[in-house]
Amino acid sequence: MESYQLKNGTKVFQYGLPIETKAVIAPKRKMKLKCDLDVKFQKDGTTISIELLSEDRIYGLGENLGGINKRGRIYESYCTDTPSHIEDREKLYSAHNFFIVSGKVVRGYFIDFPGRITYDMGYYNQKDINIKIYGQNFYIYILEGEDEKEVSSKFLEIIGKSYVPPKWGFGYFQSRWGYRNKEEVKKVYKTFKENDIPIEGIYLDLDYMDNFKDFTISQERFSGFKEFVEDLKKEGIYLIPIIDAGVKVENGYDIYEEGMKGDYFCKDKEGKxxxxxxxxxxxxxxxFMKKETQSWFGDKYQKLTDCGIEGFWNDMNEPAIFYEQEALEKAVEYAQKKLKNxxxxxxxxxxxxxxxxxLANRDSYYKNFYHEIDGKKVCNEKVHNLYGYFMTKSTYEALRKILKGKRFLLISRSSSIGMHRYGGIWTGDNSSWWFHLEQNMKMLPSLNMCGFFYIGADTGGFGGNCNGELLTRWLQLSIFTPLLRNHSAMGCNNQEPYAFTKKVLKNTRNLIKARYSLIPYIYSEYMKSVNHYHLMFQPLSFEFKDVLAKEIEDQILLGDQVMIxxxxxxxxxGRYVYFPEEMLEISFMHPKKMIGxxxxxxxxxxxxxxxFKFFIRKNAMIPYVKSCKNLKKLDQKNLKILAYVDNEAIYNLYDDDGISYDFIKGKRFSTRIKIIKKENNYEIKVHNTNPSIKNIEFKIIDSENHITEKDISFINKNQ
Amino acid sequence: MESYQLKNGTKVFQYGLPIETKAVIAPKRKMKLKCDLDVKFQKDGTTISIELLSEDRIYGLGENLGGINKRGRIYESYCTDTPSHIEDREKLYSAHNFFIVSGKVVRGYFIDFPGRITYDMGYYNQKDINIKIYGQNFYIYILEGEDEKEVSSKFLEIIGKSYVPPKWGFGYFQSRWGYRNKEEVKKVYKTFKENDIPIEGIYLDLDYMDNFKDFTISQERFSGFKEFVEDLKKEGIYLIPIIDAGVKVENGYDIYEEGMKGDYFCKDKEGKxxxxxxxxxxxxxxxFMKKETQSWFGDKYQKLTDCGIEGFWNDMNEPAIFYEQEALEKAVEYAQKKLKNxxxxxxxxxxxxxxxxxLANRDSYYKNFYHEIDGKKVCNEKVHNLYGYFMTKSTYEALRKILKGKRFLLISRSSSIGMHRYGGIWTGDNSSWWFHLEQNMKMLPSLNMCGFFYIGADTGGFGGNCNGELLTRWLQLSIFTPLLRNHSAMGCNNQEPYAFTKKVLKNTRNLIKARYSLIPYIYSEYMKSVNHYHLMFQPLSFEFKDVLAKEIEDQILLGDQVMIxxxxxxxxxGRYVYFPEEMLEISFMHPKKMIGxxxxxxxxxxxxxxxFKFFIRKNAMIPYVKSCKNLKKLDQKNLKILAYVDNEAIYNLYDDDGISYDFIKGKRFSTRIKIIKKENNYEIKVHNTNPSIKNIEFKIIDSENHITEKDISFINKNQ
Known part of the structure; x- marks a missing residue:
């Protein structure tokens, strides 16, 4: 066993010769370190046990069902296309192997291994974590810190900064598997417009393709695609087409033929x-483990960017396999044989x-195909969890080249840690279940801990039939999620905001408008979290240390200022809400907004x-602006601030051009607002470098419910 | 349309010529009444719309998923073997067509129709109930009253009193599909005994039969069945075998041959x-729609009662159909044809x-077979929901004859209203999901409203893998349910109280002991509810009228004295609990019990x-006794009372011999306890006719947390 230390103190233990996943990018220095883990090697893998005390809580594991506290369940890291997210489902589309055990001490663990891992997080035996790694070559990272916040920050530091979408990626997107042609897509946009609902773009599901073939466009249903894309863009609407992992086997289909010629595909046992x-x-x-394939496939996206496309969703990249021909034939054969009796x-x-x-996604299929890694044949099973990651990395790297300095929207269904640097994720094919709304919330901090910030669930639920009440309640949450997409499946009822009653339309329109109002805050919190290695969404327990704050899992913190x-x-x-400290109740739809x-x-x-309710913490504030139809129309001239100040509050509003990568080079705007309570008045200091802000209206409340209003105008001068 | 009125004011509207389900047994008198319902006849059925105001809540519908308030969902009454109780499942095993709409007025509706009914309870359109009855011949009962309690009582009155099990039916039962032979069953009992866990009986799943044939016993695995039953009985353990609806087609199998000879089976289109x-x-x-079949099949139970059996569970009586031969052949044929391509x-x-x-339970199957009703052929589809009801009625009527004056345990999976007079139900094949624990609680009041009192869910969950935490939490609820059975499926991990850690064993043992301690209260509340047409389990909103009491659905009332x-x-x-009035917190495991x-x-x-916690209402009390190994050993000599009295509390403890039907003729014991607060002391009056009670120990608290202890001895004299 080799051991290393990273700059921020993270310890790394290397067992055998691991495959380099590049999940971690921080450089490591060899160092003799003691490993106190109970690691046992077995014929078919490695087990690790970690003792749990009764007060220990477990956080992390990214995209997984269950509570914010991951204790008391079983999980599996083996990316899978799982259509039914029932309560005891142990795995979903992604593999996020970072978790924190928090009790008397706080410790983070990251298992850097691209194959199958199972976790019994104190399920069968409440006193132990039992992990099984299906291999003997892996790294384990151990991170220590004062508290959960420090440990998560350290982890975010070593895995590198998250992907950043363009600012328009924070708008509202409509989607449906089953917008069958240009006319239907146009109608969606028109109906949004007629009903005065803001919208940023429309996702295109399989419908736009010619026979499900990647990088093709159905000439029957989507002819004149380029004009269509440009026309909608003029209206401020982006189209986001889907790309699937599998390439259709069809003579004459250029992608297939190039793939064959270039030897870009995974091989079976016989090398075919x-x-x-x-x-x-x-x-x-x-x-996608081959460099050549990465650049070949990545370049193909240009077929669509040449039509004006600036965003994609990579799907089916676990990769999902409906069946193997042989398995189907065997099933039929067995049935025939048995039927004779x-x-x-x-x-x-x-x-x-x-x-x-x-038939779908059998374990055996993933033993039947091979990747080429540095010239060696490696079975998919061994590196299974990297597929979606490397597909999306290929896309990202190609789009960086193709679109030059322009940011793009990119999400993937399957992922593992490392992919967060190349794209966001949506959390897969959920259902129109209240349980999935709750899970949507609980997953947010877990995903952040694993590096994923551009995240969201299919609002309203993908499968099943949504109704107006569920859609409204779901939007009341997803107004806060960076990726905000309403998506549903063919065969389910429509769930656009206007698909229900007038009342539902009114409520959902107002919610989407609220989203656009809150963009300055949401974008600022996103960018600051990414840049400073903080979580955007936090469990209460990361911030407050009383017993109830540790227990309560149906509320979370958004940034430093807000509880939702x-x-x-x-x-x-209504509902019970636990306030771990005094907070200000906001009713955002209400003209007076600050309830008390x-x-x-x-x-x-x-x-x-x-x-539309949320809560502003003590000595905190939120910025917002007038709503707009889409983010091209975002007008920040008149910034508004709601603040609850009893003493002193500081907020740093981040902004940038929203479209380029210049923020990396430091081209950022900042509006630093400081509110200080002085007896019966407030002193306000603003340091502003954001040219789009000309005026700030303040509404400040104190703990005695006194409201003070102020207005500060300035033209690019510091105050 | 004919109309009638029942004695208690219930209005009945008759459409066409309904099939007589005998759900209602109160006599009806013809009377010209106006029906204000919006009833529309259509080609394929009848629709009924009921307007919903925003404050209206909907209660009832018996065995269905969802909240206690049934609004905002879709339901279907069409008894089905549904293995996966996911959140949006619209139907389960039973059809319970009674519901109450409660708002400005309170109104109950019962649709007496044995075929398919669907309910949109304000799902797609929040302002309407939309009901579709798949037929044009039915009764609608309309019940009005002051409040939900009055309306439910009126309904319970007209459908007749619930089935009453023997008192031992209130003990703890262990079950598992997969106790493969006598030895395994014995081992279960022995392990309970060794671990000092009370147990009343063991359910026998399919395992005991010879090749799944009704009324047979596997000679390989359960030879010497009669001795086996008697041996266990001596230890105080009852065995409860399963009986399935379908009779195996097999020459030489007596039940099959008798059935053929007697013409007792359902027929296909051609009369075979x-x-x-x-x-x-x-x-x-x-x-089972034929009288002859009823008595023939019913008599068969004697094969098992002759072995000493005194309880049964009727299963698969929706009836479940795995497949039809033709459907399977067609599926294979289609597959073969398609595979050629x-x-x-x-x-x-x-x-x-x-x-x-x-393949399982296709709608089309139920169109393929016929019943004979009064000499006429009627398709199963038309009377589908009566199958489990009439099967269980047959069993009940036979057992009444066979077992003479002795009560027996009888539960069924499928049911409709009317069957409640003949047996209890368990709520089918749930899973080891926390969601199903919550649903277990929410279903209790709904089932009571539809007449079912001997009820319970499979504690720990039937499918999936239970763990110690879930089993413990589940028992903390099901300690209160009349039917208390821990049951799990083959292939899932074991979930007996001793199947987990020592700590789990200790906690679950204590919980089961608490059940036996509380038997006087549980039995009393059961019998009084049945006898006086009250609900045993009530939503908070039936008792308290404030806004929160109407809203809160994760707590219920048990009888008049207790909130759980x-x-x-x-x-x-821990959890949030809403107290609609001052209550006493009880910690039943705690030696001091009354927390405050x-x-x-x-x-x-x-x-x-x-x-183990629950809450005693103000001016209320609960009786309990020392725990015991099984109910034969129940010793009520020393009755204990925990009371919270600030003014005056009265409790009537019901009891009877627990084994005969003499209670119907008035052979009941009553212990009437009155506690009156007098300044710093209490006056206690007891009127006791129960010979088994010799002494009562009181522990009384007032709202200032003063505790008073008293002890009253008497030997069958009134005090």
Whole structure:
């Protein structure tokens, strides 16, 4: 075993000869270190046990179901296309192997291993974490710190900064699998416009392609694609097409032929291109572990950027496999054989049926194909969790070249840590379930801890039938998520804001408008989190140390200023909210907005469908502006501030051009606002370098509910 | 349309010529009444719309998922074997067509119709209930009253009193599909005994049968069954075998041959016995709509009662159908045909797969078989929801004859209203999900409203893998449910109280002991509810009229004295509890038990795994006794009372012999306890007719937390 230390004190233990995932980019220095972990090598892998005390909580693990505290469940890291996110589902589309155990001490663990890992986080035995790594070559990173915040920051530091989308990526996006043609897409936009609902763009699902073939456009349904893209762009609407991992096997299809010629595909045992079946029928999977494939496939995106496209979603990149031809044939063969016996016994029948129900994403398929890594054949199983990561890295690197200095929108379904530097993720094919709304909230801090900041769930739910109440409640949460997309599946009822009653339309329109109002705050918090290695979404327990703050998981903190507490139960007209300190209740739809101070403790808060509520912390503030139709129209001239100040509050509003990477070179705007309470008045200091802000209106409340209003105008001069 | 009135004022509207389900047994008198319902007849059925105001809540619908308030969901009454109770599942095993709309006025509706009904309870349109009845012949009952309590009582009155199990039916039962033989069953009992866990009986799942054949016993695994039953009985352990609806098609099998000879089976279109496939392979379904079949099948239970059996569970009686031979053959044929095309298009593939995944319980199957009702052929589809009801009625009526005056345990999976007079129900194949624990609680009042009192869910969850925390939390609820059964499926991990850690064993043992301690209260509340047409479990809103009491759905009332509030979230060490009035917090595991008075309002209550908490209402009390190994050993000599009295409290403790039906003729014991606060002391009056009670120990608290202890001895004399 080799050991290393990173600059920020992180210890690294190397077992065997691991595959380099490049999840961590901080340089490591060899150093003799003691490892106190209970690591046991076995024939089929490695086990690690970590003792749990009764007060220990577990955080992290990114995209996984369960509580914010991950204790008391089983998890599996093996990226999978899982359509039904039921309560005891152990794995989803991504593999995020960082977690923190927090009790008397706080310690972070990152297992840098691209194959299967299972975690029993105190499920069968409440006193132990039991981890199984399906291999013997891996790194373990151990991070220590004062508290959870310090440990997560250290981890964010070593894995490198998150992907940053253009500012327009923070707008509202509509999506549906089943906008069948240009006319339907246009109609969506028009209906938004008619109904005065802000919208930034429309995602294009499989519908736009010719027979599910990557980088093709259906001439039947989407002819004149380039003009179509440009026309919508003029209206301020971006189109975001989907790209799937599998390339259709079809003679004459250029991508297929180039892939064959260039030897870009994964191979089967005999060295022939591996064949799985997905949407287009038989496909080959590009071998994204090969440099050559990366640049070949990446360059293909230019087919669409040449049409004016500036954003993509990479899908099916676990990679999902509906079936292998042989497995299907065997299932049919078994059924035929068994059917000859006219009175099947029940267990044969179960097997017969299971052969079909279990056809998708079988473990065995991932043993049947190989990547080429540095000239060596490596079975997918061994590096399974890197596929979506490396696909998206390829896209990112190509788009950086193609679009030059222009930022682009890029999300992926499958990911592992490291991919966060190249794109965001949506959390896959959820359902129109209240449970998934609640899970959407709980996943946000966990994803942040693993480096992912451009995140969001399919608002309203992908599968199942959404109704107006659920969509409204969901928006009351996802107004805060960087990626805000309403998406639904073919066959389910429509769930655009206007698909329900007038009342639902009114409420959802107001919520989306609120999103556009809050863009200065959301963008600022996003960029500051990314730049300074902070979490954007935090569990209460990261900030407050009382017993209840540790326990409560149905509220989270957004940045330093705000607590959010969505209603996740149907019919409820309010909810319990725990205030770990005094906070200001905001009713954003209400002309007076500031409802009043809530004392520390438990309160029942009225929260109706027609409302939009959150809470400003003590000595904190939020900035907002007038709403707009889309972010091209964002007008920050008149910045507004709501503040709860009893003593002194400081806020640093970050901004930049929103479209280039110049922020990396320091081209950033800052508006530093300081409010100091002075007896019956406030002293306000503003240091502003943002040319788009000309005036700031303040509304400040103190803990005795006195409201003070102030107005400060300035033209690019410091105050 | 004919109309009627019942004695208690219930209005009945008759449309067409309904099938008589005998759900309602109160006599009806013809009367010209106006119906204000919006009823529309259509080709394929009838629709009814009911306007909803924003404050209206909906209660009832018995066995269904969702909140206590049924608004904002879709439901379907069409009994189905549904293994996956996901959040948006619209139907389960039973059809309970009674609901109450409560707002400015309170109104109950009962649709007496044995076929399919769908309910949109304000889902797509929040302002309307939209009901579709798949037929044109039905009764609608309309019940009016002051409040929800009055309306539910009126409904309970007209449908007749619930089934009453023997007192031992209130003990703790262990079950598992997969106790494969006598030895394993014995081992379960022995392990309970060794670990000092009370147990009343063990359910026998399919394992005990010979090849899944009803009324047979595997000679390989359960030889000497009669001795086995008697041996365990001597130890105080009852065995409760399963009986399935379908009868195996097998020459030489007596039940099959008798059924054929007696013409007792449902028929297909051509008049031959209908063939479905379930556990035993091909089966015929007894036609329980025929009187002859009822008594023939009912009599068969004697095969098992002759072995000493005194309880049964009727299963698979929706009836569940795994597949029809023809459907399976067609699925295979389609697959073969499609496979010839070596590159299947994706939609053909989905169809191919769906042909297999959808084989179970297809709507079409229920159109393929017929019952004989009063000499007429009636398609199952038309009377679908009566199957489990009439099967269980047959069982009940036979057992009443066979067991003479002795009560028996009888539960069914499928039911509709009317069946409540003949047996209890468990709520089917749930999973080891926290969501299902929460649903277990929410279903209790709804089931009571529909007449079902002997109820319970599979504690710990049937499917999936339970862990110690979930089992403990689940028991903290199900200690209160009349039917208390821990049951799990083959292939899932074991979930007996001793299957986990020592700590789990200790906690669950204590909980089961608490159950036995509380039997006097639970039995008394059960019997009084049944006898007086009250709900045993009530939503808070039925008792308290403030805004929060209407809203809060994660706590319920048990009888008049107690509020319960289980923890349904993993890792939580407590929860918010809303107190609509001052109550006394009880920590039943704690030697001092009475923690103190909780003021009206919201409190965070610590509730650990090692605890058992509930709340006694103001001026109320609960009786309990020392725990015991099983109910034969129940010793009520020393009755204990915990009371919270600030003024005056009265409790009527009901009891009877627990085994006969003499209670119907008035052979009941009553212990009437009155506690009156007099300055710094209490006056206690007891009127006791229960010979088993010799002494009562009182522990009384007032709202200032003063505790008074008293002891009253008497030997069958009134005090």
């Amino acid at each position: 291109p591996y064949e799985g079946v997905v949407w287009p029928g038989k496909v080959h999977f590009p071998d 006219k009175n099947l016994d029940v267990f044969s029948y179960f097997k017969l049926k299971d052969n079909f129900t279990s 507490a969505p209603v996740c139960i149907p019919n409820y007209k 101070i809530r004392k520390k403790g438990i309160h029942y808060i009225n929260y109706r469908l027609e409302d | 016995p209908y063939e479905g496939v379930v556990w035993p392979g091909k089966v015929h379904f007894p036609d 070596k590159n299947l298009d994706v939609f053909s593939y989905f169809k191919l797969k769906d042909n297999f995944t959808s 509030a289980p923890v349904c979230i993993p890792n939580y060490k 008075i909780r003021k009206k309002g919201i409190h965070y209550i610590n509730y650990r795994l090692e605890d």
